[in-house]
Amino acid sequence: MAEDAQMGTDLTKNQQLVFDALSGADGPLSAYTILDLLRERGFRAPPQVYRALDKLVDIGLVHRLESLNAFVACRHPGCDTHEETIAFAICEDCGKVAEISDDALSDELGQIAGRSGFLLKKSTVELRGICGACRAA
Template structure:
């Protein structure tokens, strides 16, 4: 029996390392002719290494450790580039960023966000996005962006 959990498990990308995610972003940037500047790459590395949603000012603090003069617009410009090109996702409800585990493909994915440990899991099931698109079409609505965030408690925190 194919359940949604089975499909999600088949697409679980948490085994990827921050280094492999950054390498995938570098590859996708080259293929698309995008300029992944050293600062953009460094912000991508920080987001990937965080392992959970990270806020812009936390990224700024890390950058200031290396580059004392880093300013908020610097971080936001790098985040905007990464967002626009699908290399990271913004979790609107908690105003934080996570790396995308599929940087080579454009997609919209729902997230499961734990309210205890702040972990965020991409739900990698194309049927979810297709269902939302179909419902929007049925209402005569043309979506331009899609952010679906489900809050709750993850398996690890429920066990604790």
């Protein structure tokens, strides 16, 4: 029976380990970095990481940063409840990533797509630059 269609899905052991690794990091991690972090917990090969990542991304608990080939735990509140466009601001100095949810941006992307008759499924928005903290430093 479908007992939990809305609340946080239970993660499997591997998914939880990967998610914890990402949550504990203060920046994006590559799949192979995660693998190395989890070797002492029994991980031995890439598919174990990628399978967990695939699921976590699917659920919405983890985001993939296309321009970095890396992954971050979702820190946006209520991220698993709706699929809106999320932009990422990636600091090229400190490596940290800020997650930005912006309705005007979502609308704008929707309009751009609509104008060209494009059926939009997923948007990737990644901003590269220097974060406020690094600029101040």
